[in-house]
Amino acid sequence: MIKKLSKLVKSFTLSELRTGLKITAKELVNKKITVQFPEERTPISPRFRGLHALRRYPNGEERCIACKLCEAVCPANAITIESEMRDDGTRRTTMYDIDLFKCIFCGFCEEACPVDAIVETQIFDYAFESRQGSIMTKKRLLEVGSENTQVINQTKFEDAKYK
């Protein structure tokens, strides 16, 4: 009986509405935490594991030597590599595919790489328009690497001391 009465009083005095509006009023003056993605971005840890990239040496030579350790370590079997001897006698990949549908972004490939060729960048906002688009081919991976050389070098440098 008393419960019912107090509920009636509360609803007539709009107490719940006022409680709610109090927060609204408070946030009206507080600092905003929303960012305007994609114009604005939150900061990302250098250790963030996003889209993959294949790096090159400063002289333009691709780093990957087709050792297939990333392929072996990949827990999701997302990586497929084919290799052969290039004309200059070095060991190179002829195919380096990462299936992003399979990839779980664990970063093992990066850790297994003896030459720091495969890395995970900070890129996470990507989309594909077809199912085939989920396959990161060697060409695309190298492109991602070249386009983001600076960022990759910077983040790898920052993270190096913890490795």
Place this chain on the structure above:
Amino acid sequence: MIEIEINGNVVKAKAGEMLIQVTDREGISVPRFCYHKKLSVVASCRMCLVDVEGAPKPQPACSTPVNEGMKVHTQNDKAKASQKAVMEFLLINHPLDCPICDQGGECELQDVAVEYGSDISRFSESKRIVPDGDIGALIQADMTRCIHCTRCVRFGLEIAGMMEMGGTGRGEHLKIEPFLKEGIQSELSGNMIDVCPVGALTSKPFRYELRSWQMHSMPNIARHDLVGSNLFVQTYKGKVKRVVSADNDLINETWISDRDRFSYEGLTHKNRLLEPQIKVQGQWQQVSWKVALDYAVKGLNSHVLKHQKVNQLGGLASSTATMEEFYLLKKILTEVGCDNIDHRLNVKNLDNVITLDSNIKLGALEKIDYALIVGANIRLEQPMINHRLRKATKKGADIDELNVMAFDFNHPLDTKNITAPNKIAPTLAGVLKSIMISNTQELPDYLLAVEVGEVANNIAAKLLNSRSSVIILGEHIINNEDASTIANLITQIAQNTNSKTLNLSITANTMSANWVGFVPQNSGMNVNTMLASDMRGFILLDIYPQYDFHDLETAVKAFTKDDTFVISLNSFKDDIVAGYSNVILPIASVYETSGTQLNINNDMQSYTAAVKAPDEVKPAWKVLKVMADLLALPSFHYADSAQVLAEIFHQPQTKHTHDENVNLTSKHHGISIIWQNSPYSIDAVLRHSNALQKTKIGQMNSAYMNQASAETLGLSADDKYLGVPVVITNTVADDCVFINANQAVNTQGQT
């Protein structure tokens, strides 16, 4: 038997054997690099150092003989310290290039380093770098990785019989390298890849393609010689990527020949036949199996069966077929109602064939004390059998040859009897006569007039004096005018001296063909009769006439006749085959089909397919089975090839009866030609293996003759004979041209 104590456990051992043999048997792991069970001990890597109580220094397990009551610790501090010390030394100059090393993942150094190495190197000086040369088409050298275990050197010296690798320089500058510019050319060289514990010697055709962990390993049997070496076929995504040897002490020990190791390359050659084809109005069409088989069956029906011309159908197979294939082809023809089958395509005169049993096992071959080789270049033709003979010579066996040419053996020969083809039978008759005189036996009439020369007396004496001897008859006698006489003489010599015989005039899977009776019985026609008569249909199993027939023209003429319907089952494209066939069906090659091989030991070895044949290619036994079904023949209900084999076992084994006539009247006239496909050209898959073809053996292509023969034939050193470059050498007997060809020739076998 004595007892020793290893790590506190008492184990039994044979007095005098090396400690490492005991630990290996007991499953106690002792790291090692230079020790190899089939090679001599050098104790140079020092990795197997163990602590033997009472010895002040650690002792190498590989060269420490066991004694009664010996106490050994393989894992105590002293032993471990020594092993770790050696490991550190081995690693200081070993490059850290495991990621690009083909041995990575199957490397003995890696494996041992995991346990005995340290994660951080104390070595901060610059590492040794060794420049490499090209050491041949089969082996890739990366000598910077070499740890100087000298297994390859010892392999060359002790097993291959030619010291192609050796150490030059000393100390840190010790370099293991081939002595000669031409690199490694031995017919067993590929085994160096297997024995190399690190990535210094790796397979060249396989270079940088795959990592060891990516492949499936399937046991299989080599099909290029009479031994049937055991091996592992390593596959990736349905393709054969590499072949390595498997252990079988009764057959191939741990070795396989290069032919067996690298033939797989042919499987992916662009010349592979991938789809069934039919010839309609002179045009080839690629069709489905159904269409092709219907066409084939219709063709057989219309050309042969409908017209009650059953006896005008022939079935020919090459010696590389499996036992099941021989049997099914035979069964089809038998069921249809004829018996025209044959596999002896390269024999000129089938009334004069070699019939000789092999009655010595490979293991026994290395225990003989005398061998007589008649007409064989055994080192190249049957490398694994030659290996056993070589082992026998190392234990002191004498070997004599009766060859038309002085071949390059890798073991010492007591006497080289270079004998003209027409003198081989008389010489052997002399041997038999000499033996019978010694045994005071009554001489048969045909021996009365035989002259016994010094050579014959010599051989006879050795045969009589030997404890266990063997007479080996080889391929060069196949088309000798006295072939059957020679074989019969050998049989009699063997009987009179208690010798064994070894028939190496056959090869590949001919033993199986003989087992299932793939030769005409009763009324059946043999291959030469077939080619000479009016045939209406042929089923040809993996035949490439320009290599397989002694007389190409006659064969092609017989196949090309207008009203002859030819069904060819082949694994490789071939213009000549396409020229005469009406249907070409693509069949599986080595490692792609299940089957059975019968080797010289009479071991019946069955194998399964290691990979699925590519595209539309099917195993020949299946093709034959379906063809039989379509011909509405009963009792071809096989689900797999094992059922075929089971049926073969229930067949009465064909008994070969052969005459034992010895006819010593000379039938020779003029110069005899011995044509041989060179060792890496004997079957289709070998001919398509690129790396093998690049080797010195693969390039063998010469017509050898002496000056007198060259003059008789009007040839000089720059000429070609039957399309093959002439080599004039006095190592060839008179009246003889010995041809080792890696090419097909149109006028093969004709003078």
Place this chain on the structure above:
Amino acid sequence: MNEVCFKNLTKDQCWSLKTYEASGGYSVWRKILKGELTPEHIIDELKASGLRGRGGAGFPTGLKWSFMPRHSDGQKYVVCNSDEGEPGTCKDRDILRFNPHAVIEGMAIGGFVMNASVGYNYIRGEFMEPFKRFEGALKEAYEAGLLGQNINNSAINFDLYTHLGAGAYICGEETALLESIEGKKGQPRFKPPFPANVGLFGKPTTINNTESFASVPEIISRGGQWFADIGVENSGGCKLFSVSGHVKSPANFEVPMGIAFKDLLEMAGGIRDGAKLKAVIPGGSSTPVLTADVAMAMTMDYDGIERAGSMLGAGSVIIMDESTCMVEVLTRLAHFYYDESCGQCTPCREGTGWLYRVLKRITDGNGREGDIELLLGVQDKIMGNTICALGDAAAMPVESFLRCFREEFEYYIEHGKSMVKG
């Protein structure tokens, strides 16, 4: 002094057969040929003489000869090791030059005792003059009917061949020497089996040093006891010491065993330029180095030098005065072993190079903290883990140099320059 191997040294043409025979040479061999001596007698005399192998290991010669299966069937060999390659040694060279017949007679006696009818003298590749001398002496001996088949109708056969090496230190190791005679690459064999069972061409073989063989005739002719009395207990007879280094007159001295080091130094004229003694390597470069104090109190015999902490080795005494930088000496020694390792077994092949490189880095002024521990660690890992003694020989000096002169190494590493030379 100079009583055994060098007893004819001062005579004219001392290497000729005439001189040798005039001083009683070949008398023992002639007695043997007449059947007046038995192998047992010779072995007993040798055992009594206390003659120990002069090549470095010091194994009693009489005992070694008695190990040969002399009654077994088949060929046996006796081999003389004149591949004198140890830095600091030059005694065998002078024996071959000045008393080659003693070696020939010693080997012939050895051949008789061990029933070996063929002998080989393996002479170091660089010894051109000694080689010619020895060949000349061999010719004389053959011409005098002292060697060959059925010598003087005694039914004794002994043929002796000279084999010139090609200049590898490792061929001084007895089994590498055998390999070299067989025409193979000079690399030591693992033991067992020992050469006494499986030696040259797989037959029982005894290998002795030149000086050991050259001492035998004199011992047999004058009696083992006489020889033993020259020396001290456990080190019978006299020994050739090659004194080299910073002394006034470096030379070979044949002196009784047990002579004080002081006296030997005196014989060589003392330290040159009146400088002070700093260090002594008493037995060739492979033996541990000794400091001046220890050396001056030492007697030159097997036990005396061992008590001092080193080894008699081949008796090559290398004297170093105070101007010597021990770091540089060790670097030079390390380079020698790095260069001379045969490369067969891992610790020596890789370890000698490592030792040399670290030392070279130190002497180049790029030493690092921890290098001394590294050197000690590496030498410890070579020690005892190799097939032959070259590994130990390379490791031993490192340990002793670092033990005796550690402060010099520390200084070099810290300052990048030599403490002595500045």
